Amino acid sequence: MSAIIETEDPVPIFNAVSTSVRQLYQLLNCIRFAPKVQIHISPEGIQFAVEEGRVMQATAFLDKALFTSFTYNPPTSDDNDTAEPPSFQVSLTALLETLQIFGASEASSRFSKPESDEYATSIRPHRITAFSNQTLGMAGVCRFSYLGVGEPFRVILEESGVTTTCNLNSYEPENADEIPFNKQELEVKIIMQAQFLYDAFLEIASMTATSATSSNRLKVVASPNSPFFSLSATGSLGSTTVEFSKSRDLLDTFSVGRNWTQYYKFEMVKAAVEAMKLASKVSFRGDSQGVLSLQFMIEVDGGGISFIDFRFVPFISGDEDDTESEEENYDDNGEEV
Structure with a gap:
């Protein structure tokens, strides 16, 4: 008679439970510009990071407080010492499609308009009720x-x-270095409502449709003097400049020591539009090397806060000169001269 040996299931290194699938989907959808995402698990939470061509990076950090249950069992090495926290890659496209299996992208949540919930009220519209x-x-x-x-x-x-x-x-994680951003040498620091930045990008995008004659570059100017802060681009339909005054009604924080002008690929910065739509605030920072950092603060269910960070590398000085000459080849109607 043979004995039956029962084996215990291995204990997962990481296990987390969330009761808001749509919230997870919308946060990760903000960084979906790359096919794969690198996942880094730690006792504090889980980080999702993507990059494109070493000139654009984005990270979404989900704090453990966003989950109803979060368990992390540190892996151990052969000599029983605590090993490095796990890091690996998965298909971001597959992950987002998985989260949509039950229609997470259309389900009602605090990100939707109140009228989408049949039982919503005008008093504390996002509170949990018997019909939530x-x-x-x-x-x-x-x-x-x-x-x-x-x-x-x-x-x-x-x-x-x-x-x-x-x-x-x-998949094996890539040993990609972060785009260096020197917080000790900040040239620009502007905090504003994300909605204002989103509206500005919609205005610029409407006039800069991609074409053979479009410069497809975003010019960012910050100055201690008027016009203080502006975004501009030239496209096939014309040129557009959006200027922000220093008023507290527009800019919560404005810190610019000297004139700062940089150029970025418009389509890359435009990849942050989904984050602009969800965020309540955005921190717009630039260092002495021209690296642009956009940090979005997103309010989530239960009164929590999540952050999504984007970093962009500017065009080099020679490319900036080319951009200026390209813009001079268009008149005010966007036609080539």
Whole structure:
């Protein structure tokens, strides 16, 4: 008679549960400009990072407070010492599609307009009531789990008694260095409502449709004197400049020591538009090397706050001169002269 040996299931290095699938989807959707995302797990939370061509990077950090349950079991090395926190890559496209299985992108949440909820009221419109999705169990539950190196990143979704398990293949992390940003040598620091920056980009985008004659470059000017802060670009439909006054009604914080002018690829900076739509505030910073940092503060369910950071490398000095000459080749109507 043979004995039956029972083996215990391995303990995951990381396990987290969230009751707001749509919230996770919208935060990660802000950085979906790359096919893969690098995941870094730590006792404080989980970081998702993407990059493009070493000239554009974005990170979304989900603090453990955003989850109803967050468990981190540090991996150990062969000599029983605590190993480095796990880091790996997964397909960002597959992860976002997984989070949409139950229609997370259309579900009601605080990011939607109040009228999208049939039972919403004008008094504390986002409070939880007896008819809220959270109370009725309609918002769904999402569980992240990771066993260790070489194992898949597991996403388990539960809604209305239906459970779906998706195992996303994990890949070796890339040893990509962060775009250096010198906080000790800040040339520009501006804090404003993200809605104002979003409106400015919509205005610029409407006049800079991509074409063979479009410069496709965003010019950023900050100065201690008027016009203080401006964004401009030239495209096939014309040139557009949006200027911001120093008024406290527009800029919560304005710190510019000297004239600061830089050029960036417009399509890259435009990738931050989704974050602009969700955020309540944005910190616009530039260092002495021209690196641009956009840090978005996003209010999430339960009164929490999440941050999404973008960094952009400017065009080099020679390219700036080319940009100036390109802009001079267009008249006020955007026609080539």
